[in-house]
Amino acid sequence: MLFALLFLFYNSPAQQSMVGFTQESANAERNAEEKFDSYLKASNLDSWMKRLAGRPHHLGSAYGKDNAEYMRDLFKSWGYDSKIETYKVLFPTPKVRIVELVAPGKFKAKLAEPALKEDATSNQLKEQLPTYNAWSADGDVTGELVFVNYGVPDDYEQLERLGIDVKGKIVIAKYGGSWRGIKPKVAQEHGAIGCLIYSDPQGDGYFQGDVYPKGPYRSEHGAQRGAVMDLPVRPGDPITPGIGATEDAKRIDRKDADNLLKIPVHPISYADAEPLLRALSGPVAPANWRGALPITYHVGPGPAKVHLKLEFDWRLVDCHNVIAVMKGSELPDEWVVRGNHHDAWVNGANDPVSGMVALMEEARAVGELTKTGWKPKRTLVYCGWDGEEPALIGSTEWVEHHAAELQQKVVAYINSDASGRGFLYAGGSHTLEPLMDEISREVIDPQTGISVFQRSRALEVVSASNPKDKKAALEKSGLKLDALGSGSDYSPFFQHLGIPSLNLGYGGEDNGGEYHSIYDSYDHYVRFKDPRFEYGIALVKTAGRATLRLANADVLPFDFHAFHKTVAGYLDEVMLSLENMREATEVENRIIENKAYTYAADPTIKFVVPASKEAVPYLDFSALQNAMSKLQSSSTRFIELSHANPKPNTNLNLLNKVLYQAEQKLMVQGGLPRRPWYRHTIYSPGYYTGYGVKTLPGIREAIEQRNWKEAQEQIEIVAKAISDYTQEVEAATKILMMR
Ligand SMILES: [Zn+2]
Numbered sequence: 233m234l235f236a237l238l239f240l241f242y243n244s245p246a247q248q249s250m251v252g253f254t255q256e257s258a259n260a261e262r263n264a265e266e267k268f269d270s271y272l273k274a275s276n277l278d279s280w281m282k283r284l285a286g287r288p289h290h291l292g293s294a295y296g297k298d299n300a301e302y303m304r305d306l307f308k309s310w311g312y313d314s315k316i317e318t319y320k321v322l323f324p325t326p327k328v329r330i331v332e333l334v335a336p337g338k339f340k341a342k343l344a345e346p347a348l349k350e351d352a353t354s355n356q357l358k359e360q361l362p363t364y365n366a367w368s369a370d371g372d373v374t375g376e377l378v379f380v381n382y383g384v385p386d387d388y389e390q391l392e393r394l395g396i397d398v399k400g401k402i403v404i405a406k407y408g409g410s411w412r413g414i415k416p417k418v419a420q421e422h423g424a425i426g427c428l429i430y431s432d433p434q435g436d437g438y439f440q441g442d443v444y445p446k447g448p449y450r451s452e453h454g455a456q457r458g459a460v461m462d463l464p465v466r467p468g469d470p471i472t473p474g475i476g477a478t479e480d481a482k483r484i485d486r487k488d489a490d491n492l493l494k495i496p497v498h499p500i501s502y503a504d505a506e507p508l509l510r511a512l513s514g515p516v517a518p519a520n521w522r523g524a525l526p527i528t529y530h531v532g533p534g535p536a537k538v539h540l541k542l543e544f545d546w547r548l549v550d551c552h553n554v555i556a557v558m559k560g561s562e563l564p565d566e567w568v569v570r571g572n573h574h575d576a577w578v579n580g581a582n583d584p585v586s587g588m589v590a591l592m593e594e595a596r597a598v599g600e601l602t603k604t605g606w607k608p609k610r611t612l613v614y615c616g617w618d619g620e621e622p623a624l625i626g627s628t629e630w631v632e633h634h635a636a637e638l639q640q641k642v643v644a645y646i647n648s649d650a651s652g653r654g655f656l657y658a659g660g661s662h663t664l665e666p667l668m669d670e671i672s673r674e675v676i677d678p679q680t681g682i683s684v685f686q687r688s689r690a691l692e693v694v695s696a697s698n699p700k701d702k703k704a705a706l707e708k709s710g711l712k713l714d715a716l717g718s719g720s721d722y723s724p725f726f727q728h729l730g731i732p733s734l735n736l737g738y739g740g741e742d743n744g745g746e747y748h749s750i751y752d753s754y755d756h757y758v759r760f761k762d763p764r765f766e767y768g769i770a771l772v773k774t775a776g777r778a779t780l781r782l783a784n785a786d787v788l789p790f791d792f793h794a795f796h797k798t799v800a801g802y803l804d805e806v807m808l809s810l811e812n813m814r815e816a817t818e819v820e821n822r823i824i825e826n827k828a829y830t831y832a833a834d835p836t837i838k839f840v841v842p843a844s845k846e847a848v849p850y851l852d853f854s855a856l857q858n859a860m861s862k863l864q865s866s867s868t869r870f871i872e873l874s875h876a877n878p879k880p881n882t883n884l885n886l887l888n889k890v891l892y893q894a895e896q897k898l899m900v901q902g903g904l905p906r907r908p909w910y911r912h913t914i915y916s917p918g919y920y921t922g923y924g925v926k927t928l929p930g931i932r933e934a935i936e937q938r939n940w941k942e943a944q945e946q947i948e949i950v951a952k953a954i955s956d957y958t959q960e961v962e963a964a965t966k967i968l969m970m971r
Contacts, residue, residue, distance in 0.1 A: 251666050252785035261784055264606050265777060271597040272772055274765040277589040278758075281765075284574070284588065285581040285754050288359040291619040292323050292549030295359065296575055300552040303574065303616050306592065307556035310599030312614065314556040319477040319629040321469040321551045322486065323622055326364045328543035331428065331498055333508055334374065335537040341504035345453050350445035351755045353579045360578050360750055363455040363499055364542075365412070365429070366622045367470075371496030372541040373426045375402040376534035379512055380419070381521040382409025383429075385920055388422055394515050395838040396531060399423035402538045404508060406432040406523060407499075411719065411922020413460040416497040418920070426540040427497040430505035431456055432523035436745035437502060439524035443745065448760035450745025452503040457577040457748040461623045462491035464917045466909040467723055468628030469551075474909065476633025477551070477625075486546065496542040511536035515837060553626045554616035556595060560783065561607035566888065568782045569613045569638075569645045569731075570594070570775065571627060571721050573620030577748045581757040583650035587737060588616060590771040591648060597776065608783040610643060617721050620649075621748075627721035631728060638729060643892040644782050645725035645733045651771050652742030652761040655691050656684040658774075659714035660734035661726070661895060662798040663790040668734065669711040671777045678766035684738075684774070685711055691740070713798075717925030718917035727912045730896035732790065736775050738767040787874070787884060790891045792867035792961050799914060799954075800860055802927040807853060810935055814848035821845065849940050855951035863954055866961045873968045887967045894960035898953050904930055905942060913953040 250258035284303075289296040300316050307314035331341040343363055347355035378398050381387040383405030391398070403424045405415040416427040433439045436450045443451040450456075461470065469477040470489035477483075486492065502525060510527050517529035554574065560566065572587040595614045619625030631638060644664065656675075658668050672685035680687060689708060696702040716722060716735055726733035742761045746752040762768055781789065821844040823829060833839040899911040910916045916929040926932050930946035 250781065251670050252781065252787045252789035254786050257784065257786055261781065264601060265780060267604065268597045268601055268776060268780070269773060271600045272593060272769050274769050276593050276596065277765040277768040280589040280592055281581055281585050281757065282754050285576070285579045285585045286353065288356055288361065288578045289574070289576055289580065290361050290578070291321075291551060291575045291622055291625065292325075292547075293359065296618060297550070297552055299574055300554050300616065300618065303554045303592065304556070307554065307595060307614065310596050311602055312556035312558050312595065312599065314554070317553045317555050317630060319469070319551040319553070319626070319633075320479055320481075320548045321477045321619060321625050321629065322471050322546060323549045323619070324366055324544035324546045326362055326542065327545050328541055329362060329364060329498065330539065330541040331500060331504065332539045333511060333536060334539050336511055336535055339507040341500055342453065343455070343498075343500065343504065345455065345501075345750045348445050348751070351751060351753050353753045353755070354750050361457065363457055365458060365460040365497045365499050367459055367461040367492055368416070368497040368542055368544070369493050369495055370543050371426065373402065373496060374537065374539045375400060375425050376532060377401065377508060377512060377536040377538050378403050378532040379509060379517060379521070379529065380405050381517070382406060383415035383418055383427070384410045385418055387521075388418065389842075390518060391531070393840055393842065394531060395840045396514070396533060397423070398533075400425055401533050402426040402428065402540060404428040404430060404505065406430055406435065407456055408432075408435045410920070411463070411924065412456070412458050413463055414920060414922045416460050416493055416495060417462055420493060420495050424495060426495055426538070428500055428505070428508070428538070428540070429456075429497065430500045431502055431745070432505075432525065433502050434524035436747070437524070440743065440745070444751050444756065448744030448746065448756065450749065453501045454745060454749045454751060455499045455501040455504075457499060459622050460493060460497050462493070463623060463718060464910075464919050464922060465491040465907045467624040467718070468632065469625055470623070472629070474632060477629045478633065496540050498540060498542060508536055508538060551619040551626050551629065553618055553630050556614040558598065558602070558608060558612040560609050560611040562609040563885070564611050565641055566610040566643050566892070567613050567641045568610055568643050568779055569615060569725070570779050571615035571617055571645065572648045573617040573626065573721055575618045575621055575626070576752070577621050578750045579753045581754045582652065582746065582752050582761055583748070584620065586651045586757065586761065586768060587648035587771070590651060590768045590775065591616070593768070594772045594776040594779065597772070598780070608780070610783040612779065612783055620721055624721055624723055628724040631724035635729060638725070638731065639893070639896060642725070642731045643788060643888075645722060645731050646775055646778050646782075647720055647722040647733065647735045648737050648771060648775055649720045649735075651737035651767065652739045653767050654738055654740030654742055655688045656736075656738055656774065657714065658711065658734065658736050659716045660722075661732040662713055662795045663792060663895065664732060664734055665711065665713045665794040665798070666791045667778065667781060667789040668713060671774060671781070672711045674777070675770055675773045678770055684770065715915050715925045715927050717915075717921070717923050719923035723917070727910050727916055730899040730912060732892065732895045734778060736771065736778065738771055788888045788891045790894070791871075792863070792894070793871050796860065796863050796867050800864070802914070803853070803856060803860060806928050806932050806935065809932070810848065810851060813935065817845050817848050821847075846938065848938075851940065851944055851947065853947055856947050856954065859951040859954040859958065863958045863961065866958050866965065870961055870965045870968070873965060883967055883970065887964055890960055890964045890967065894957055894964070897956040897960055900930075900949055900953055905934070905946070913950045
């Protein structure tokens with residue numbers, strides 16, 4: 233279909249322009265958004281949260297199914313074609329949980345969070361999942377204990393200096409410093425036979441503020457549930473890799489899943505951890521390892537000896553995704569997908585219900601809009617994912633099941649999750665940065681009356697650590713999107729399929745220690761998170777605008793120039809890190825040669841001098857530098873042409889399809905080294921950081937692992953992906969020039 237092309241990408245703000253809209257359609261869009269805003273009611277968020285978080289609703293639970301049906305029916309009442317898509321997925325729940333100190337002395341960990349009279353839902357013991365780490369192995373092990381700080385690779389280098397080996401031992405790591413699943417993975421790689429993860433009060437307990445119920449922080453018996461699958465390898469149902477876990481899907485043996493642990497792991501509270509840590513001797517822990525318990529932290533090993541016995545019920549359960557569709561009036565085969573998960577570890581008022589109710593209010597207001605005769609041009613798909621907490625299961629299975637169709641049709645995926653009071657956080661594909669910049673200047677911060685953009689910039693200025701960074705923040709012209717790692721449902725869309733994605737929320741003034749405990753409740757939320765649901769409404773306005781603008785734009789607001797600028801920054805960073813590594817290695821090797829470590833060490837304390845390292849070679853980045861330079865000129869030309877006097881009769885359908893599918897060219901067919909499921913060459917979760925992002929992951933991680941051959945190969949692979957992507961930019965440019 234041919235449209236008269238009268239749009240400008242960036243016209244003057246005085247005209248109230250909108251990225252990707254003609255003046256006329258921008259006016260219509262603003263009109264619709266004003267109405268949309270006028271429909272929003274904070275009281276809806278409040279009452280839906282009370283309902284959805286009213287009982288525990290983890291994957292496979294009766295109340296989770298009930299919630300899914302409740303939401304499906306609401307979407308239906310708002311005018312959506314709404315259904316539940318169910319998958320059959322593996323989900324282990326605990327049968328036996330024993331953590332005890334067997335020497336010196338005896339202590340049996342309680343492994344229980346007590347009900348509180350100040351928290352109305354905390355007493356639903358029968359329906360609560362107990363504290364546990366999902367995807368721990370079954371196991372019955374006894375061994376000496378070693379304290380490993382956060383349990384990340386750097387900590388094991390420190391242990392080596394101390395001459396301590398964890399082989400055959402049980403390690404105890406504190407929460408923080410990485411995503412939790414990294415801790416048992418690294419422990420297992422070092423030969424440990426079991427792993428405990430505890431919440432040190434320094435992290436989210438009394439060191440931070442008053443504990444619940446007086447304040448929001450984690451109390452002595454609070455423990456953090458959570459998954460410990462190797463998510464940086466692959467999320468989703470572990471026994472249906474790469475395919476949707478439908479009833480009749482072909483399943484592999486659990487023992488053959490490449491992302492499951494072989495050792496038992498359990499999370500404990502600080503009340504349960506203290507006697508264990510207190511019973512350790514051996515060297516005093518390095519200064520930056522110590523927490524806030526009233527003890528001297530020792531590393532061990534032993535004499536503390538721990539018995540850890542865990543057994544799980546490895547069952548297939550139903551995973552209920554709610555999918556609600558509103559068909560586009562002009563472009564029904566172009567979809568904007570908006571999602572949030574609905575399952576929780578327990579009641580989950582904050583995680584995930586705070587984001588889910590904002591999504592629901594957004595969908596309801598869109599439904600109201602349609603009663604005025606307004607229709608979205610593109611199809612809207614609102615999703616409530618199940619099984620996010622164990623491993624992004626609902627979204628991953630749905631994406632794997634419908635992959636081909638989604639890659640054809642989905643223009644963008646917009647995610648939210650837990651959200652509270654404070655500042656806008658926005659991450660995603662950097663082609664969408666100008667869109668989010670524009671939106672962040674229009675949404676008003678409920679507490680201060682300034683835009684959410686101004687507010688988040690003020691925070692950045694104030695919290696920058698030195699005058700130079702403060703100055704840079706003051707002078708910053710636009711919103712910067714964060715790069716996405718993992719930890720919520722955008723991963724399958726973004727990193728597996730290459731669908732442009734956003735992750736949006738508010739926070740920073742809603743800190744607490746309720747995460748993944750029975751105290752993440754309605755009562756906690758309305759006291760400490762977003763008491764009047766005004767930031768919930770700000771999220772509805774923010775995500776709602778992103779959804780509606782992507783659904784209605786004449787020309788989809790993808791900006792390759794913004795993408796180029798950001799990726800060029802990543803490349804500089806990677807090249808600089810190689811230089812720094814070269815210098816650090818040279819200096820380190822000289823220190824070793826000069827025996828400085830030996831002479832500086834206290835001779836009464838065991839110290840192992842590190843081995844010298846192979847010198848860092850020079851890598852050839854030219855292929856990637858050339859590809860980036862081509863992308864720069866091509867994206868500039870595209871922008872210039874779209875600015876220029878527009879030609880009538882541009883084939884917008886053709887143009888838009890090229891624009892939204894371009895990101896798929898950044899996918900590498902075989903995936904990243906050792907984890908083929910992750911295919912995005914620019915963004916991925918870190919192999920050793922978990923949720924934390926690694927940009928240009930193939931190159932960056934090969935360098936970090938000192939795998940020079942692989943680093944060089946990855947440079948060529950990324951260069952090829954950038955070149956393929958640039959060809960799409962050029963194809964879009966050709967369409968602009970066509971008569
Ligand atoms: Zn969540």
